[in-house]
Amino acid sequence: MSRPREESELVERARRGDESAYEELVRAHQGIAFRTAYLVVGNAAEAEEAAQEGFVKAYRALGRFRPGSPFRPWLLQIVANEARNRRRSEGRRAALALRVATDQAPTRRRRIQGRAGFAGMADSQSSSGGAAPSPEGALLAGEEREQLLAAVNALREEERLVIACRYFLELSEEETAAVLDVRVGTVKSRTSRALDHLRESYA
Amino acid sequence: MPELDVALRELGRQVEFPPTPDLAVEIRARLQRVPAAPRRKWGRPLAIALAVLVVAVGAVLAVPPARTAILDWLGLRGVSIVRVDELPPTPPIGRLDLGSRVTLEEAPPWTLVPDEEPDSVWVDDGTVNLLWGTPDDVRLLLTEFRGEPFIEKLIEGGAEVEHVTVNGRAGVWLEQPHVVMFRDPRGRLRDNAARLAGKTLLWMHGDVTLRLEGDLSKAEALRIARSAQ
Numbered sequence: 317m318s319r320p321r322e323e324s325e326l327v328e329r330a331r332r333g334d335e336s337a338y339e340e341l342v343r344a345h346q347g348i349a350f351r352t353a354y355l356v357v358g359n360a361a362e363a364e365e366a367a368q369e370g371f372v373k374a375y376r377a378l379g380r381f382r383p384g385s386p387f388r389p390w391l392l393q394i395v396a397n398e399a400r401n402r403r404r405s406e407g408r409r410a411a412l413a414l415r416v417a418t419d420q421a422p423t424r425r426r427r428i429q430g431r432a433g434f435a436g437m438a439d440s441q442s443s444s445g446g447a448a449p450s451p452e453g454a455l456l457a458g459e460e461r462e463q464l465l466a467a468v469n470a471l472r473e474e475e476r477l478v479i480a481c482r483y484f485l486e487l488s489e490e491e492t493a494a495v496l497d498v499r500v501g502t503v504k505s506r507t508s509r510a511l512d513h514l515r516e517s518y519a
Numbered sequence: 520m521p522e523l524d525v526a527l528r529e530l531g532r533q534v535e536f537p538p539t540p541d542l543a544v545e546i547r548a549r550l551q552r553v554p555a556a557p558r559r560k561w562g563r564p565l566a567i568a569l570a571v572l573v574v575a576v577g578a579v580l581a582v583p584p585a586r587t588a589i590l591d592w593l594g595l596r597g598v599s600i601v602r603v604d605e606l607p608p609t610p611p612i613g614r615l616d617l618g619s620r621v622t623l624e625e626a627p628p629w630t631l632v633p634d635e636e637p638d639s640v641w642v643d644d645g646t647v648n649l650l651w652g653t654p655d656d657v658r659l660l661l662t663e664f665r666g667e668p669f670i671e672k673l674i675e676g677g678a679e680v681e682h683v684t685v686n687g688r689a690g691v692w693l694e695q696p697h698v699v700m701f702r703d704p705r706g707r708l709r710d711n712a713a714r715l716a717g718k719t720l721l722w723m724h725g726d727v728t729l730r731l732e733g734d735l736s737k738a739e740a741l742r743i744a745r746s747a748q
Contacts, residue, residue, distance in 0.1 A: 335547055335550050335551065336547075338546075338547075338550065339543050339546070339547050342542055342543040342546050342547075343543050346539055346540075346541070346542045346543065347539045349542075350536075350539045350540065350542070351536050351539070354536060354537060360537035363537070364540050364542070367542055368542050368545060368546055368549075371542060371546050372546060372549055372550065373625055375546075375550060377624045377625055379628070380623075380624040380628075381624070390624070393622055394622060394624075394625060397619075397620060397621055397622060397625070400620065401619040401620065404619075414534050414535070415534070415535045416530070416533050416534060416535060417533055417534065417535035460526075461530055461533065464526055464527070464530055465530060465534070468527075468530075479527065480531075483524065483527035483528050483530070483531045484527075484530070484531035484534050485531070486528070486531065497620070511523055511524070514523060514527075515523060
């Protein structure tokens with residue numbers, strides 16, 4: 317988690333044109349910004365551009381940022397907008413099918429870099445030589461995992477996105493609302509509908 | 520099988536995302552390359568006036584059925600009103616092409632916002648569209664632009680054009696159907712026949728031209744216009 321006090325100081329410095337302060341903000345949030353864009357736009361190259369563009373636009377719009385309010389939802393909203401516009405201008409639907417990180421190649425560890433605390437978790441499932449399996453790692457068997465993910469992938473896009481934002485990116489309801497450009501109430505109702513659908517297909 | 524939300528959260532930690540690229544370096548380079556954009560100044564008024572005149576004639580000629588007599592020029596910079604005997608055929612009004620959806624914060628800094636905030640904001644090549652309602656069911660549309668604007672409204676012969684004042688500046692109120700022609704900031708002439716083109720209030724604020732369209736009374740339109748800042 318970011319340290320709010322320090323973050324608001326960084327934002328304030330960036331507002332005054334301090335680019336190195338903004339660079340720190342970029343480093344703190346680029347992981348979540350990129351993954352959010354990836355969920356929306358559906359491929360890594362576009363997600364990178366959308367995230368980069370979003371950060372640049374956010375910098376230019378800092379004059380309108382309300383001091384003291386949280387930076388992350390505001391940023392994610394701009395990045396998600398950018399990603400949506402890209403998807404729209406490409407004229408295609410995101411055909412993103414999420415996959416579980418597999419553990420065949422050790423390099424896969426890097427695939428989940430930035431997810432502090434979880435890097436290497438997938439490896440612990442089968443190839444765990446010395447690493448202690450995470451306590452949560454035991455909850456879902458490999459097959460259940462695949463099944464559940466298949467059920468998520470099979471959801472309608474708006475429900476899949478709300479599940480991905482809330483549970484995979486672990487965004488708050490407010491952040492999810494900002495990313496999806498809907499009200500918080502809509503996030504709640506959409507989430508509960510999506511969970512119902514998952515229970516049906518996955519029970 | 521654990522509770523669904525617990526299972527989903529755990530699954531999320533195992534979902535594969537592409538590696539996050541290092542954005543910071545490139546972003547910093549971009550911020551340094553382009554210093555916080557000084558806005559381009561307006562060209563000289565004379566040049567603009569000439570451009571409007573030339574374009575206006577061109578626009579009328581470009582509309583085939585416009586057997587035109589130019590009867591009336593109004594004093595809004597960038598806006599001219601041309602009366603024609605017959606309006607060119609308009610395509611059925613469908614979903615408006617409003618450009619890219621943005622947040623209010625992302626809209627250009629010169630954007631004027633009425634006291635009731637819009638439901639959505641769109642930017643299209645330097646034109647800002649503030650929308651109340653949805654793109655499929657538009658209640659009100661406020662279009663704003665700067666740059667080298669040119670809007671022309673072709674009005675059928677007998678249509679009333681009423682002069683109004685908005686915050687001390689000249690404006691016009693139109694209740695009859697009209698077609699909007701519009702020169703975008705890149706100089707392309709656009710056919711905006713798909714706009715609402717019902718009741719319209721046109722006015723200026725500084726060097727921004729604003730057009731408010733929707734099913735509303737003149738008093739309501741003026742109230743909204745005067746609140747825009």
